[in-house]
Amino acid sequence: MIEIWLYLSSCRGDIAYWTLQHLELVAVAMGIAIAAGVALGLLLTRVRLLAAPVLGAASVVQTIPSIALLGVMIPLLGIGRTPAIVALTLYALLPIIRNTYIGIKQTDPAIVEAGVGMGMSDRQILLMVELPLAVPVIIAGIRTSTVICVGIAALATLIGAGALGTPIITGIQTYNNAQIWAGALVAASLALALDFLLGRAEKALMPRGLRVSS
């Protein structure tokens, strides 16, 4: 314990740098994944034929071991941040696409029928009714993706993208347990913190009408 603490305090600067790198990888990857995932999820609700193949493809990506996916990126995109971000984005996509699709699809058909019957356009149904009602489900998907991303970003150091994997890998190579633990603890805390924050966001963005009960 003390050794971990000593390591953390002596290498504060490095740790802070790796943490920022880590956050940056996750933030960029999540930004792309949210934009693309929500858009794809919405597209699937409008073009139902695409739903099975797209969700299938996203699931397949998720079954590829993360180290392998990172490795596959090297011949395509070289090493460094770009391939790491692409790989993280691919991992983050599935929960977001799936939750967006399910969140919209589970809207009570009676509500949609009432909306259409009153003269709402498809776009108005989506923006005024379906999307607000699906927000909690979509955020739950984002939360899952974020936690996955924080974990996998620790491997990004293997393709030269730095981040909190760096002290862990170095620690393994030099038999420095304190260093391994320090990297792992910081990465885990990061995941927990982000999960907590998104959990709060999920509650805050839940439409008020869905929180009340008779």
Added chain:
Amino acid sequence: MALIEIRNLTKTYQGGFKAVDQVNLEVEEGETLVLVGTSGSGKTTLLKMINRLIEPTAGEIRIRGRDVTGMNPIALRRDIGYVIQRIGLFPHMTIEDNIAIVPRLKGWPRERRREKASELLAMVGLDPDEYRSRFPAELSGGQQQRIGVARALADDPDIILMDEPFGALDPITREQLQEEFRQLKERIQKTIIFVTHDIFEAVNLADRMAIMDAGRILQVDAPERVLAHPADEFVARFLGKHRFHLQMSAVQVRDVMIEAPVTVQVSEGRQTVAQAAELMRMHRVTTLLAVDRQRKLLGVITTDAVRSSRREAGLQEVIAREAEAVSPDADLLSAIDTMANSHYSALPVVNGEGRVVGILTASSLTGVFAERLANNREAPREVNAAPTSATEREAEGDD
């Protein structure tokens, strides 16, 4: 020209199933037309073709002479009120926002939308201050459907389509909403097309009803006329054993009451039982209605009460003050019910101010039954499943 004209309307689904088959129908401005039939009869499909939620395969629907297929469906739907069985309020919006959804789609300013929502909340009997900021989940089913009706009225449409609006409510709430709806439709004078599978609801609410089966309309007419003269065996069978009962519920007390009942104005002083007896003999009645100077009902005086008291006794003593009365707007069925539960053979009819306007007696009812049953016999045999009461047997013996 009728407000809505439907010509040769047909909806054929893949595989050749005809949900609606060559339907012709005209709906007059201001009337409530009820489409009634079993499930699968095509009534909901017909309704949904009017606001183009379902597109017809053939035929046309004209509103004020304009073919709806030539109109923008979104604009068309915004001009037609729509109420569905499963209510479909938006759970994330307040009651106020739910009611004012069509005005919002039409771009009304916020203030005007709020005013309209309050006005409509009051119209459906919910206190605006209490309910406007609540959410649908905080309301009971009956309250939610009141909001569903208010929402359909928000932009003051000429036409309102209602698809089994009270079908999902419990029986007591349903009856309450039907009664409120009856009063509301008198007040708003809209053209309403109402779908139901409940023949009682249809008879109760319709100005005219259209009986549907297998995609066709078998008969369109006022409920009393359909009940009295079913067009064919199917209609007769559909009305079934409830027919007599329905006929009675389609009749209002005012239509069958005796309008000039024998009354006696009771004053403070010296009237005696002998005078009442004399009045009864003169008019050959068994019941007198005791009234005050304003013709307000005090009670009834029966021959039994007169016989069993001394002739010189005060009139006040023989008035049965606990006797029940009915309103002229009540349906005959409930009046008969009241009569059966009271101790008297006649039922006073009083208006909203408590003034006597008529009387229902057992003998006047016998006449009504006889007339209806005589009508029924012109229709196919199968129909004669009305309850065999003593009155009915007498009526049949008459000819």
